[in-house]
Amino acid sequence: MSYLNMQDEKLLPVVVELNKLLANYHIYYQKLRNFHWNILGENFFDLHIKFEELYTDARTKIDEIAERILTLRYHPMSNLSDYLKISSINEVSPLQSDKEMVNEIINDHKLLLEQMKLVIDKSEPASDEGTMDLIGAYIRELEKASWMLNAWTKDSKDKLKSSVM
């Protein structure tokens, strides 16, 4: 008997989307290590540290996503070859400028956020509040990280939208 107060048949679509998120996170994680190693130029020290901070956070989330799938009583996908097949995030060359690397990561965040919204969409009909809580927090954190990376790409004279009418 299940220890969860949820209907098993409604959880499978949640697990399918969580596995895709897990795959995306693995490719994103390895891309960050790639950029951490290969960054060159005057922003080396800032970005070498920033990419490490991001991949350390990704490593924690990879484990939490896999363990959420196990909590829902399924095996998480675990082969790199399978991750590459279903990930919407692609591998890239390390031969990029610092700005190209940051823009690449911002774009990966968009893809991760899209996948997180699909997880939430499937969690609602399953009444899977544990998954919604976990992934909802990820969305907030990733949006904040994206704001900071986007700010880094701007000129100090650039302006954001005004909220004053």
Ligand SMILES: [Fe+2]
């Ligand atoms: Fe390192």
